[in-house]
Amino acid sequence: MQKATFPQQLLLDAFPETVTWHQAKEGNSWFWVEASAIEQVCAFLKTNETTRIDMLSSIAGVDYGAEADKMEVVYHLYSILKAHSLVLKVALPRNTATGILPELPSVSAVWKTANWHERETYDLYGIKFTNHPDLRRILLPADWEGFPMRKDYQEQENYHEIKVKF
Numbered sequence: 001m002q003k004a005t006f007p008q009q010l011l012l013d014a015f016p017e018t019v020t021w022h023q024a025k026e027g028n029s030w031f032w033v034e035a036s037a038i039e040q041v042c043a044f045l046k047t048n049e050t051t052r053i054d055m056l057s058s059i060a061g062v063d064y065g066a067e068a069d070k071m072e073v074v075y076h077l078y079s080i081l082k083a084h085s086l087v088l089k090v091a092l093p094r095n096t097a098t099g100i101l102p103e104l105p106s107v108s109a110v111w112k113t114a115n116w117h118e119r120e121t122y123d124l125y126g127i128k129f130t131n132h133p134d135l136r137r138i139l140l141p142a143d144w145e146g147f148p149m150r151k152d153y154q155e156q157e158n159y160h161e162i163k164v165k166f
Helices: 008-014 035-047 114-125
Strands: 019-023 029-033 055-063 070-079 084-093 103-105 128-130
Touching: 008 019, 008 035, 029 035, 035 070, 035 084, 035 103, 055 114, 084 103, 114 128
Parallel strands: 029 084, 103 128
Antiparallel strands: 019 029, 055 070, 070 084
């Protein structure tokens, strides 16, 4: 089956206030989605007859560091039936000054696999997903301090009397 081109104007017309298109010089492209709209956009992509996005391939966090005070969540989506793929990105404030974790709505009600991807993103980057059915650490112990993929992460010296740094 040949890869199809995603009908980008359909999504832009459906969400004119919360979705924008970005075409990079290298040929990569994606949609920027406002955090508040991510669940509605994903539900639309899954149920719309033209898009039929039936697979969430991955969710990844990106940390631009404390100075930039910016994080992103990147969604890679695919339609098996329509043979097209797309990338969604959500920009979030890092909240360095306040210490409050960045958050956005969960898409686990749209795709069940998001449950695990969101837990991993929470565990490693400290990005909270509201309305998630079970948002707790998945890779690290529940009492681990910090989020290891953040640029300002400081490794613990000891964990339960076990030396962490070697």
